[in-house]
Amino acid sequence: MFVPEGFLFSGISCGIKKEDKLDLGLIYSPEELTAWGVFTTNTVKAIPVLLGKRLIREKKIHGILANSGVANACTGEEGFKRALTILKEVAKYLKIPYKSLLPASTGVIGEQLPLEKILPNIPTLISNLSVQNYIQFAKAIMTTDTFPKIVSKKTEDGIVIFGVAKGAGMIAPNMATMLAFILTDAEVSKDYLKKSLPKMVEQSFNRITVDGDTSTNDTVYMLCSNLKKIKNWEKFESLCLEVAKELAYLIIKDGEGTSKVIKILIKGAKTKNEAKILATSVANSPLVKTAFYGGDPNWGRIFSALGKSGIKFNPQEIEIYLNGIPWVANFKSINNEAKIKEEMRKPEIELCIRLKQGKMSYEMLTTDLTEEYIRINAHYRT
Amino acid sequence: MFVPEGFLFSGISCGIKKEDKLDLGLIYSPEELTAWGVFTTNTVKAIPVLLGKRLIREKKIHGILANSGVANACTGEEGFKRALTILKEVAKYLKIPYKSLLPASTGVIGEQLPLEKILPNIPTLISNLSVQNYIQFAKAIMTTDTFPKIVSKKTEDGIVIFGVAKGAGMIAPNMATMLAFILTDAEVSKDYLKKSLPKMVEQSFNRITVDGDTSTNDTVYMLCSNLKKIKNWEKFESLCLEVAKELAYLIIKDGEGTSKVIKILIKGAKTKNEAKILATSVANSPLVKTAFYGGDPNWGRIFSALGKSGIKFNPQEIEIYLNGIPWVANFKSINNEAKIKEEMRKPEIELCIRLKQGKMSYEMLTTDLTEEYIRINAHYRT
Incomplete structure (x- = not known):
């Protein structure tokens, strides 16, 4: 696993979640980082989102403090105070301004962060910081995720782009209960990040859906330690997008109770x-x-499902392909059903729908819907 | 059960569905009926919807021919021909113009109506016509429904309003795989129906959702035999709405795999x-x-879920009531959780959400989502 220069990681258990699971994580850089963030569009925004939107405008950022188990959403003034108390405590030990730490939370909405569990563990959180502890960090932000999600790539110039994410349910375009942090040792300006990060998110995290539910806590942060000069910008940008897309894919792969990843590809739309x-x-x-x-x-x-969208098209002209195999044309199955059934059993499916109305296309990732999704979500909190 | 004067019913099995289930139904009136219809907004419209939209403009209507098992949607020219062939055959026996019969279908999309099974059974369909056979008719339009849905009411003037419906999944506002037929012996004009039926549908069938999926076949027809003069229009209209609302309720009650009916009540919205x-x-x-x-x-x-709609409001001002019991205010549970859990176990739930943004309100019915819904829909067709 490539790790970008200038970053340290930590992940510990302080009892926010049950059964000693890791639930508090820190990414820290002694360097002054260039950073930007993209946040949920939900009207109900969690405290870390409200705070993060403000702090991301600071010039000097040193890292991310994240927790799972409690979303710190719908917690009002008290939730705000508690988030600040924790940031300030961590900043005190690191001897940095508290405003240089970006907060992120995921978990149950409407519960307060348990200060009595978190504050005494901050020295341990900090003493565990190391280059290798990225897996602990990745585990510390998991909720119903079944595996930690990390993707890392290196350019020919030796620049590392490293991504870590969590998310398995409440996943919908415009993000989800999804946290994704992309770290690189490349040198980039804040202005560049402001422009490029939203574009990257639009092509990756905003194109996945598990259940159409968008969360109060969605956050993507990108942090750059500025230690390496970018020579080939095109390559750098395409690798960043690859990291984001692979993280998005991992979230869908881990979709609650799902058994399949389905790529929906619309072709030949008017716009x-x-x-x-x-x-x-x-x-x-x-x-x-x-x-x-x-x-x-x-x-x-x-x-x-195409028709209920309200978009106008001629249904009889639609062609459907499954994993590249012609399936439906002119309102008829044009391949034998056993063959299509066999393809549907595969864990990775591409469903291509051609409309013949124009030249525009769009793709997104979704999952199947299973009894297990219901079981997980009927009994998640209790 | 009150049955409106002037109507005869029939329901038979002709093998479209498996296991000798009833699958072909006829409502017939020797009287010339006043009729109107409201149809799905899905871009993909079934043949009976396309045909029904045309035929409903005819002056003289004599009844409804409905089938289950095959939706006759996405069936193209051939589907159109088959629907006409069946209508003409029924009309021939009844000695009426085929254009005076309104078609309705529900079932699997993309399959053709099996003429070889339907046509030989039409004499039986017609010979079974009787005032009492409304239950057979109601059963003949069922798909995943677990019970036939009939509601009937009588005004003080002796006018009967009788409704029969089917629907259990693919249910969403702007209707669903839902057929609902409202019959009355009152005398009304076509112009009156054109105005009043869409209003009635907006307040009943368009306010239910099981899965947010809107079907290709949704149809509401209202037929009037004109045998009784309306004295109290207000009472007549309110009883018609009651019949429609009770049918809508029955559809939700029978929602696929559901264990609860949940009334969502939004109060204090801006618009x-x-x-x-x-x-x-x-x-x-x-x-x-x-x-x-x-x-x-x-x-x-x-x-x-409120926030992901994109509508702006102040989340901290929201109050939530469950079956009239205060549940959440100022971001806090204001009643003990055991009490709320007890209410949530009930089969009928009213969830009232007060926004304090304005004075407008809206209510709709939904269901819970269970493993059984998944089981039914993962294996419905096969």
Whole structure:
């Protein structure tokens, strides 16, 4: 695993979650980092999102303090005070301004951060900081995730782009209960990040959906330690996007109770926005998702989901391909059903829908919908 | 059960569905009926919807021919021909113009109506017509429904309003795989129906959701045999709405795999449209629905679902009531959790959300989301 220069990681258990699970994480750099963030569009914003949106405008950032178990959302003035108390305590030990730490939380909404559990453990959190402890950090931000999510790549110039994320449910375009942090040792300006990070998010994290539920806590931070000069910007940008896309893929792969990753590809739409609306409508349809779970080649549900979006098209002109195999054309199955069923059983599926209305396309990732999703979410908190 | 004068019913099995289930139904009146219809907004419209939209403009209507098992959607020219062939055959036996019969279908999309099974059974369908056979008719339009849905009421003037419906999944505002037929012996004009039926549908069938999936076949027809003069219009209209609302309730009650009916009530919104968007967002949130299934008083999911709608409000001002009991105010549970859990276990739940942003309100019905919904829909067709 490539780790970018200038970053230290820590992850500990302080009892916010049950059963000694890791629940408090820190990414710290002695360097002054260039940083930017993209946040949830939910009207109900968690305290760390409200705080993070403010702090991200500071010139000098030194890291991210994240916790799982409690989202610190819908916690009011008291939630705000507690978040600040914790940031200040960590900053005191690190001898940095508290405003140079970016907060992130994920977990149950409406509960306060337990100061009595967190504050006494901060010395341990700090003494555990090391270059290697990124897995502990990744575990400390997990909720219903079943595995830590880390992706790392290196350019030919030796620049490392490292991403860590969490998310498995409440996942929808415009982000989700999703935290993703992208770290690099490249030298970039804040202005560059302000422009490039939203674009990167639009092409990665905003194109995944598990359940159409968008969270109060979604946050993507990008931090740069500025230790290495970028020679090939094109390569750097494409690797950053790859890291973001692979993290997004891992979130979908770990979608609550899911058994399949389904790429929805809309082609031949009139406009990009129409392609996006159609892709979203199919990706979020419970009837499409359960059909994929059951391996039932019931293509009528795909037509119905396209149509309920309200976008106008000629249904009879639609062609559907499954993993590249022609499936439906002119309202008819054009391949034998056994073959399509076999493809539907695979864990990775590409569903390509051609509309013949224009030239625009859009792709997004979704999952199937299973009994296990219900079990996880009916009993998550209790 | 009150049956309106002038109507005969029939329901038979002709093998479209498996296991000798009833699958072909006829409502017939020797009288010339006044009729109107409201149809799905899905871009992909089934043949009976396309045909029904045309035929409903005819002056003289004699009844409805409905089938289950095959939706006759995405069936192209051939589907159109088959629907006409069947209508003409029934009309021939009844000695009426085929254009006076309104078609309705529900079932699997993309399959053709099996003429070889339907046509030989039409004499039986017609010979079974009787005043009493409304239950057979109601059963003949069922798909995943677990019970036939009939509601009937009588005004003081002796006017009967009789409703029959089907629907259990693919249910969403702007209707669903939902057929509902409202029959009355009152005398009304077509112009009156054109105005009043859409209003009635807006306040009943368009306010229910099981899964947010809108079907290709949704149809509401209202037929009037004109045998009785209306004296009290206000009473007549309110009884019609009651019949429609009770049918809508029965559809939700029978929602696929559901264990609860949940009335979502938004109060204090700025505009009616905002209230509607907020209600819909909560009613369709898988995380809210699974929390109700699990009986988990995780109110954060309700806040998150309200916020993801994009409507602006102050979350801290929100008050939530469950079955009239204060639950959340100022971001805090204000009643003991055991009490709320007890209420959540009930089969009928009213979730009232007060925003304090204005004076507009909106209500709709939804269900919880269970493993059984997944089982039904993963394996429905096969």
